[in-house]
Each structure stands twice: as C-alpha cells, then as structure tokens.
Amino acid sequence: MNERCYVLTLSCPDRVGIVAAVGSLIASHHGWIVEASHHSAPSNWFFMRHLVRADSLPFGVDEFRQRFAHIAGEFHMTWSIVDTAVRKRVVILVSKKDHCLADLLYRWRTNELAFDVPCIVSNHEDLRPLVEWHGIPYIHVPISSSNREAAFRHIDELCTSHGADVVVLARFMQVVPQAMCEKYSGKIINIHHSFLPSFVGSRPYHHAWERGVKLIGATCHYVTAELDAGPIIEQDVVRVDHADSVEDMVRLGRDVEKAVLARGLQYHLEDRVLVHDHRTIVFT
Amino acid sequence: MNERCYVLTLSCPDRVGIVAAVGSLIASHHGWIVEASHHSAPSNWFFMRHLVRADSLPFGVDEFRQRFAHIAGEFHMTWSIVDTAVRKRVVILVSKKDHCLADLLYRWRTNELAFDVPCIVSNHEDLRPLVEWHGIPYIHVPISSSNREAAFRHIDELCTSHGADVVVLARFMQVVPQAMCEKYSGKIINIHHSFLPSFVGSRPYHHAWERGVKLIGATCHYVTAELDAGPIIEQDVVRVDHADSVEDMVRLGRDVEKAVLARGLQYHLEDRVLVHDHRTIVFT
C-alpha cells in the first residue's frame, strides 16, 4: 500500500446490485481497484471496503465523494472515502506504564504505522523523557478524585484542539467518562490486559492467576460507556503454566498487549474496521 | 515412556530437604530417575513428580510404597506411587455429539493414549455403532427430567462396577449431580466448549459470536459442584473472524475441543496433574 489510494468503506442493507453499482462507477472512470473486501452478515447487512489507486481516477477525493453520494443514497449506505495521503492524527493517553507507548512510538518513528502524533497526554510525568526524545509534545494533566471531571474536560479540549482523529488509551488505566466515550464513539481505542470477556476491570492478571487459566491474553477494543464491553477489534493470547507467577503473567502479557494494540490500531488507521451491532468487521 | 515405571507424585509444605530425602531413598536402592519435576508454589507448598524405572529397583510397587511412607509422614506429604504397567480404567459419558469420543477412541485404538475403556455410557443410542465397532460395551441410560436422579445413580453404579479410575465427559451435555462430583472429586474430567471463564454454561459459541471475540477456545477441567468452575487442566484457542457464523465456530471449535480433551486426559493418565487451591500443577 505504498501508492496513494482512496479507501471506500460502506455498509448498507444487503440486496442485489451493490457490488456491480460500485464497481461500475469506479470502472467507468477507469479506477484501479487494488484491494476489495465484502461481507454479508447474517442480519442481511452488507459491508464493503475498496482500495482504489488515486492516480487512476480523473478526479480528486472531493469529486469522488460527490459522485459516490448518488449510489450511497440509492442503497442507503453509511460510507466514507478517505485519502491515504492524509495521515490520521492520533492522540495517545498514557499513565506510567510505557511498554505499549514505546512500541507504538517505535512503529511511528520507523514509519511502520503511518499516523501523526500531535501530542501525548498523561496524568503522570514519568514518560516525558521517552516522548520528548521522539520530538512529540508531552502534556501533563494530573487526575485525582477531586479534579476528575475538569481533568477529562481538559483532555477532551486537547483532543479537539489537536485535531485528533483517534484517541489511543495505551494502558491509560483511567475510566473515560461516559460523555467523552459517546462524543468520540468509534474513535477511542483501548488495550485491555485480558482476553475479554474474561476478567473485566482491574487486576486481570491476578484474577487469571487465581482462576488458573492456561493462556492469558489481551484485547484491543473501541471504548464505550460500559467498562471493557466495547466492540473487539483484535485479541491474542500466550501460554502460561502453573510455574508462572502473577509477575510472570504481567511480563508475558506486555508482549501480547503491545502486539494486539499495534495490530488493532493498524486496522483502524487503514480503515479496515467497520462496527455493526456491537461487533466489528475487520477486513484484513 | 515405553519401559515400565513407577510414578511418584507428592505435595507437601515446602521446606529444606525434600528433594534430597526423596532422591536419597531412590538412589540408595539404585533407582533410575527418568523424569523429575518440582514446583514451589508462592503459598509455600511444594509439588513433585518422579518417574523411576521399575526394573532399576530391587522391589515392587507395594514395597516402594511402604518404604516411601516413612518419608511421606515426616514431610506431611499427600502422595501416590503408581505403576505404569497398570492401565487406568476410563468410563466415557457421551450424548449425541461424537467428535471428542471418536478422537479419544482413535487414540485408544492406536495406543497413543494408554488406558482401558470398560464401557461407554450414553443417554442416547446414536453413538452405539461407533462404539461397538471398537469392541467396547455401550450402555444406554436415558435421562429425563423425571428420572434424572435415578439415572445418575445408575451411572454412578456403572462407574463403580466397571472400576472406573477416571470418568470423562466427552461433550456429555448433562450437569453431573453434586453428590457424584464430590464422590469422584479430581476424577471426573470435562471438556467445555469455551475458553473459561468466558461463556460458562450452555451455548458458549452463540455467546462468543454475540460478543464478537476474535478467538474461540476450549477448556479441559475437573468437574466440581459449581458449573464450569473446576480446576483447569488444559486450554487452547483458534482464531475466528467476522465472517465466521456460529456454525463455523462450532465446526472450528470441534478440533480445539478434541485436542484439548486429549491433552488434558493424557496429562491425567500419566499422573502429571496435581490440584491445589483450585488450580492445577501440570508437569509436562
């Protein structure tokens, strides 16, 4: 996916002719389809993602959108067309643990994941040196039981003023207020350190140890008002055994958390994720 | 593990000298240790499994037990010594689904898993041909809401009269009464078709689909009175995606269930599993 492309994603009630209508529009302008993915859900809902080479079309993204709007209306589509040349802006919220942040920054710095980071926000000062070495502004917003509401209002303003397309909770360890969850619906990505729906909430590795599970996992999901219950984007697990202490699980889990968040974010950045009925369609 | 061995397993409060005491007893009789595993739990409990070549010792299993009893008393051990030449007797309970049963019978028939099957008990007639082709008695015990108690009394008697060392619920789909769970504590092995503790109870694949998880799993555990809450012996998962229907999950799950039950049973048959505080130590 090196060449500039337009990413068309849509969902709509399933019926005959969607593929053909979209394909004909693109073909009539000699558009070159690089990737195409479809999914028909049992609920009779249809999902689609097309990646079209920008230079194959005789017009820009705005005119592509205008022309597509006609089809979209006819089929009652929810849709978007995105230009891969416009990098998404990701505001990352962190606390004290830095493994997910360090991993994301590595992938950002080496351009493995293509996004901009206007700023990183934390309720602690600990990760400032790491962030500033990367040349990224680090904004400290202390959060306490007494200032909680104001602090999140501040964070919300920071996301807005920095033009965040996505907010990533990289082991942020704070519950985001319901209002903010709703305002950024489908735009806040969290990494939870368990294989959901097992071990919702805090100290999942402790609970995993007590239950004696033989695999531990991590879950990347969109944040909704209900804790750890949002649509799941990606999950993975790693094997543990009786000899692994809680601390071993924490250590082994870090690598899974990093990998799962990086994949989940990548899918989101590449507009591969559609949400429907609280589940995700992930076109990989 | 082809040669005949004695399997010594023990657990006791952790303190200095256990390894040496056991090792010295065995060495003083020129016993040849083929495998040795230890585990010190954070609760200061110690677990051990030794596999000793039978022909290296100058006495049989009874005298080995007598001699070991002295050490065992000194260290307050819970222990057993088992002769690998004596195959465990496994009564298998099934209902209508045969994938786990067929897999176990294959491993039994080819001697991949070493055990005897005195009989297979089912609340349906469906699997009789498969079982009888293997030359194993098939006993039909209908279960209904009205005869439930009597039926399980009958099953319990069958297990006793057939000398069951282990009872395997191979997708048996019936809740075993509390009294039987307690009578056969640590001897009833179930395969649950989810990655516990997610999706306890019935229809786990439906619940997994609804939650939109990206991996589904299976769990082999000892049965206790609380449903699907017994000590976990083995678990595994397989990846699914949005395109997989509940039926696809059921199909993919079958292979995981088979594999997890076979491994869990193998560990039990080889006396690799110790239970402590509701968790298993599995010496693999």
Add this chain to the structure above:
Amino acid sequence: MNERCYVLTLSCPDRVGIVAAVGSLIASHHGWIVEASHHSAPSNWFFMRHLVRADSLPFGVDEFRQRFAHIAGEFHMTWSIVDTAVRKRVVILVSKKDHCLADLLYRWRTNELAFDVPCIVSNHEDLRPLVEWHGIPYIHVPISSSNREAAFRHIDELCTSHGADVVVLARFMQVVPQAMCEKYSGKIINIHHSFLPSFVGSRPYHHAWERGVKLIGATCHYVTAELDAGPIIEQDVVRVDHADSVEDMVRLGRDVEKAVLARGLQYHLEDRVLVHDHRTIVFT
C-alpha cells in the same frame, strides 16, 4: 455455505474494469453475491472468486458459463464456474498409517467436508476394516520395486474409472510417477510431515530431531514431478522441546498433519485455491 451456489474463479492479466464487468454481468441478472475475494499480484496478475446464490440467477450453471465466456474472452481469463450441488469425487491413496485417513473419513461421515469417496486405494491391506466400516470400497494394489510402473498404471485407471476430481495422498509414502503428476496437475494433494522446504524427502522427524528445531510442522501441497516441491496450500506447526524424542515428534506431528490436510483439502473442495507461478492464492 448451506444454500446452493455457483463458484466463479478466475485469473487474468490485471487491468481496469474486471471487477465491474463481472459484477455487472451478475447484477444484470439479479445474482446475489455471497462471498467475493480479489487479489492483485505484484506480477500484475489478477485473481478473483465469487460465490453466487444459484437460486438468485434466472438460469442454470451451463447458461451462466455461456454468458460468462464472453467476458472471459475479452479479459483473457483462465476461469471456471462450479456448482456446489455437485460434490467433488475424491480418491484417497493410503499406505499403513491411518491417522489422516481416519480424520478425513470422520469429516466426510459427519458431512463437515462435502465430498464423495468412490474408493480408497492402498498398497497394503491394513486399513480395509476401517474403510469398509464406512461403506467405502477398498482396493488393494500392491506396489513393489518390480511392479511399480504397472501398479501406478492401475491406480491411474482406478482414478479415471471412478471419476476422481481430486486424488489425496493421505500419508501414502510412495512417490507418484512423473507422468501421473502431470496428468493430474493441480489435482493431487499430498500431506508432507515437515514444515517445507525444511526436511524434504523421507524421515523428516528424524532430521528435525537431529537439527534440534523447536517447532515441527506439516505441509499440504499439490504434487508435482519434483519431490515435495509443489505449490503449498496450507502449513502449520507445533512446539517441541529437547525432551521430545523422535517418537514424540511423530505423535505430535500426527495432529498437525491431520489438521493441515483437512484444511488444505477443504480449501480445494471449496474452490478457494488458485495456482500461479508455483504459488497458491488461497481465498479464505
């Protein structure tokens, strides 16, 4: 994939308009596309698979083919349209080891994999009881160094007379003559008991043990004249460690071989596999 469908697969030089042309033909007859997969190879070759509900089209498979032939000619396509109601006929060749055969027969018997088995051919008598219990003809064709050519001529005739669409070598352990490989190009599926290209040829587990690898694997591939070098359909691995003997590897490997062959065969039966430049495109 329960409803009857037509499976359209094609490959051709990549250019603008393929998706639209195919989509328009199907849409113009109100065809309902259930699954759609595309791939553009770096070599500028295009691959596509469409699953269309049979009852959504106003004609049968023959007329579908006739109408499609026009598009196919225009775009220089290699293509096929297959009716899922017509089950493929699979002749299975085995020797003495039955784990892959037993696994395939289980999936056949329970209709997990949809295919017909006109006969099973072996150079030994060992597996006759298993096969005949399934009600499938078992044909014994002894192979020795002296009758090798004649034996394979006989096997070839059996495949032809039984209308084989696919020939599966389920741990057949015999090298298929070049002429037969070429005659059934892309139609003979083998399971090799290593993670190719490591350990080509015989005794791969012995070689794996000697090299001290930490994972062993299996490979399902189309058979070509060069030994174990045909296009790979599916592979998988399982972890081993220093304590695993060659015999342990053989045992652990069996489960991987079974799983990999079953998946590879499924992909082939569902027309998900296209071959190009010695590599497979597998639309899963």
Add this chain to the structure above:
Amino acid sequence: MNERCYVLTLSCPDRVGIVAAVGSLIASHHGWIVEASHHSAPSNWFFMRHLVRADSLPFGVDEFRQRFAHIAGEFHMTWSIVDTAVRKRVVILVSKKDHCLADLLYRWRTNELAFDVPCIVSNHEDLRPLVEWHGIPYIHVPISSSNREAAFRHIDELCTSHGADVVVLARFMQVVPQAMCEKYSGKIINIHHSFLPSFVGSRPYHHAWERGVKLIGATCHYVTAELDAGPIIEQDVVRVDHADSVEDMVRLGRDVEKAVLARGLQYHLEDRVLVHDHRTIVFT
C-alpha cells in the same frame, strides 16, 4: 526469581545416583531449591539445572563451587555455578536495522532482562542516537571488503576489553570469522530471519515468498563456523498469506525476530541452555 540465587547447571554420563548426590549435598547445608530441572537424553547423557537460594546456604559461591567439585569429579560432570547477583555483560553488534536492538534496549532499560551492556558496536553510524539516549557507549567499527580481517580483530578486542560474557548479533548482517566463532563458542547469539533450516543465508524473506510458504519464522541460535547451522535456542513463526508481499513479510517478521531473540537471550542469561551434540537443552 527476585531473590539472589545460585544457578547450578551440569551435564554428565547418565547413571544412578546423580540426583541424590546433588540433592544431598545441597540439603546437608540446608540449601533451598527454588527450581529444579532434569533431562535424560537418549544418548544416555544427563542434564540438570538447580536454582538454590543464596541466603539459604551457609557459604558463598566460591565455597559452593569447591564443595561441588568433589561430586562433579566423581560423576565426570561438565558444570558451572553462577551467582544471579552478578549480571552478565552483553556486547551487542548491530548494523543499520534497529528493531531487535530497540527491543533489547527496552527490556534492558525496564529491567525485564537483567544484564549489563558495556558497549554497542556497529559498522554504521545510524543507530548512535538511539544507543546514546540510553547512556550506552556506541563504537563505530567500519567493515569493508578490504579491512574485514582487521575490523573483526578490533571487534574481538572490544569484546575482550569490555569483558563480554555474551555477544549478541542483533541483525548484524555480517558473517563472523571462524576464529572468532570458535573463540566465543557458545557465547555468540544470532537471530536469523527465517525458520531454520529453511532459507539459510541472505534474503530469506525473498526466498520464503518465492516458495510460497504459509508461515514465516525466526531462529535464535549460537553461532558456529558453519553459516546459520549452530545449535538452535528458540524459534517461532507467524502466519502469512498470498496477499503478503516480501515487504509485508519483512514487517511481520520483525516482530517474530524481536520476540525470538528476546526469549533466546533470556534463556541464555538465566543459564537455562545447555548444548550437547549440536542440540540445545532449554530448561524453561
């Protein structure tokens, strides 16, 4: 493994009484065994690793070694006793790619892996900023076809003068001269970007793509004079499909390389790896 321990590792011809002799020595001084691992190889060779709490013994590591030497002589052991309070010194050699280095430095900085890094040596200047941010000396040793021999003599001197216990080739991309391989036998650890023995040598991802494998891998091994043929410490794989380009494989492979090198190095640092007959015993 937080408390200070002594790690005893040994290998010797297998015979009765080894476990008891070692156990008795430790027990007679009230030594507390935290971990114990044994392995009897089919070649009748015996391997053992004991982790003993330092504060449970009435003497230091030197006297422990002296007392153990008697047993060692009797059983013809190759052995070592190591103090976990003495961190191993690891010299890391790199070229231009930094993913493995960045990963190791993260684990070093957060103390996940316990070792010292006296210096990092590279034939390029590219990674100086990353290394110096960590406060580690960065030594540039250019290597060209004309100065090759002198350059490696210099690197060898650097390893010696910095007291290297281990040399890690973190995607160093240079063939280490035979003399240096032999001098540091069992002390140079390489990460190779393929699942060995497949794709020995350069450009393994290109070869993997051409062969059309469905999994790619990485291998951590000790370096010997024969290229990519040393004893394997750890391996892992990740799934790829037809849509993955060589560049995608390179990207996906990076995460496997990082994980496999980190695990392999951890095993070595914790004295979990014994080498025998070109294979490793890894007590995990």
